Amino acid sequence: MAGLDLTGRTAVVTGASRGIGLAIARSIAEAGGNVVLTSRTQEAAEAAAAQVNGTAVGVGAHAVDEEAARRCVDLTLERFGSLDILVNNAGTNPAFGPVIDQDHGRFAKTFDVNLWAPVLWTGLATRAWMGEHGGAVVNTASVGGMASEANIGLYNASKAALIHLTRQLALELSPKVRVNAVAPGVVRTKLAEALWKEHEEEVSASVALGRIGEPADIASAVAFLVSDAASWITGETMVIDGGQLLGEARPFRQEPVSVSSADIVGIDAGAVGRWFASLGVGFAEVMRPVAGAVPGAAQGLALRHAGAARFSREVPTDGSGCRTPRRRSPGPPSRRSSRPARVPPRRSRW
Numbered sequence: 001m002a003g004l005d006l007t008g009r010t011a012v013v014t015g016a017s018r019g020i021g022l023a024i025a026r027s028i029a030e031a032g033g034n035v036v037l038t039s040r041t042q043e044a045a046e047a048a049a050a051q052v053n054g055t056a057v058g059v060g061a062h063a064v065d066e067e068a069a070r071r072c073v074d075l076t077l078e079r080f081g082s083l084d085i086l087v088n089n090a091g092t093n094p095a096f097g098p099v100i101d102q103d104h105g106r107f108a109k110t111f112d113v114n115l116w117a118p119v120l121w122t123g124l125a126t127r128a129w130m131g132e133h134g135g136a137v138v139n140t141a142s143v144g145g146m147a148s149e150a151n152i153g154l155y156n157a158s159k160a161a162l163i164h165l166t167r168q169l170a171l172e173l174s175p176k177v178r179v180n181a182v183a184p185g186v187v188r189t190k191l192a193e194a195l196w197k198e199h200e201e202e203v204s205a206s207v208a209l210g211r212i213g214e215p216a217d218i219a220s221a222v223a224f225l226v227s228d229a230a231s232w233i234t235g236e237t238m239v240i241d242g243g244q245l246l247g248e249a250r251p252f253r254q255e256p257v258s259v260s261s262a263d264i265v266g267i268d269a270g271a272v273g274r275w276f277a278s279l280g281v282g283f284a285e286v287m288r289p290v291a292g293a294v295p296g297a298a299q300g301l302a303l304r305h306a307g308a309a310r311f312s313r314e315v316p317t318d319g320s321g322c323r324t325p326r327r328r329s330p331g332p333p334s335r336r337s338s339r340p341a342r343v344p345p346r347r348s349r350w
């Protein structure tokens with residue numbers, strides 16, 4: 001696509017020693033840009049830079065350390081001569097549980113790293129370069145900033161504030177600087193491990209696109225937003241979540257269930273079959289006219305007939321074939337395995 005080339009542009013990506021930040025740095029480098037990657041430690045930042053193509057540089061800079069941030073911006077300008085792209089990606093979540101159970105320390109850390117740092121770095125980048133020459137900023141928010149959910153309310157509040165901050169900065173810095181955000185769903189990173197590691201299959205099944213996110217899914221969207229291909233987009237938050245925000249996907253994927261007459265009135269097909277057999281009438285003969293009149297009924301009854309041995313202890317043995325419909329039978333194994341027995345409660349979106 002025209003306009004995706006970042007040759008000659010220079011980007012600073014905070015929190016880029018691993019996960020989404022490292023993937024973003026790679027994407028920008030692959031599009032031709034120079035990249036400065038930050039982390040809390042110089043070693044981790046350098047190790048990450050070594051994994052990125054081209055001229056990448058690693059800088060140890062805690063996201064809320066103003067002096068370190070200033071040094072990083074200065075170094076970027078000295079080294080590459082411009083600072084065209086800033087990705088405020090460093091994020092943290094030290095608070096788990098109800099919001100009112102959190103202390104001021106956890107609140108301050110969450111909001112310092114997730115909200116204040118983007119303000120700090122955007123201010124420095126704007127004053128040093130972008131305010132005069134133009135530029136593009138992307139903040140890593142979260143779909144958690146768009147919904148309420150248990151246990152990570154403080155983190156989500158910081159991301160909701162970041163989404164609002166994105167719109168505010170987009171106006172304040174217009175028309176020279178574009179400011180956008182991405183809102184990832186659950187992505188395979190260390191920060192989000194608690195949300196997917198032990199139950200990836202279940203989380204994947206609940207998402208419309210059937211899998212959790214990979215860091216590269218977010219990185220390609222960021223590379224687009226900072227490029228000229230997005231030159232008329234500002235103040236936006238792009239949701240990249242495989243359809244998570246759409247809601248629980250599993251009920252939409254269930255196989256249509258053929259409803260048989262036996263399902264409706266609670267007649268056990270196995271017992272019906274045995275009853276006809278006791279009268280000397282074949283099951284198939286009986287079903288032929290029923291199949292013509294009630295599509296699906298024959299199949300439904302046949303399936304249930306196949307599982308009749310399993311239910312034989314539950315049905316009356318007097319040959320009546322009728323019983324109170326206490327619960328639907330789970331059906332034979334092939335039918336059961338394609339349908340979850342129940343839809344578990346929605347998990348955290350992150």
Ligand SMILES: NC(=O)c1ccc[n+]([C@@H]2O[C@H](COP(=O)([O-])OP(=O)(O)OC[C@H]3O[C@@H](n4cnc5c(N)ncnc54)[C@H](OP(=O)(O)O)[C@@H]3O)[C@@H](O)[C@H]2O)c1
Pocket residue numbers: 014015016017018019020021038039040041044045061062063064089090091092113140141142143183184185186187188189190191192350
């Ligand atoms: N993964 C998800 O499901 C998900 C979903 C929505 C949003 N997000 C957001 O995506 C961003 C990246 O998270 P991730 O999932 O990629 O996590 P991650 O793999 O744990 O990476 C976090 C990165 O941030 C750095 N970092 C942490 N605290 C920092 C600080 N105070 N100053 C500078 N760097 C710091 C870490 O480097 P060092 O440890 O080397 O300092 C690391 O490079 C965060 O803003 C997060 O909130 C993630």
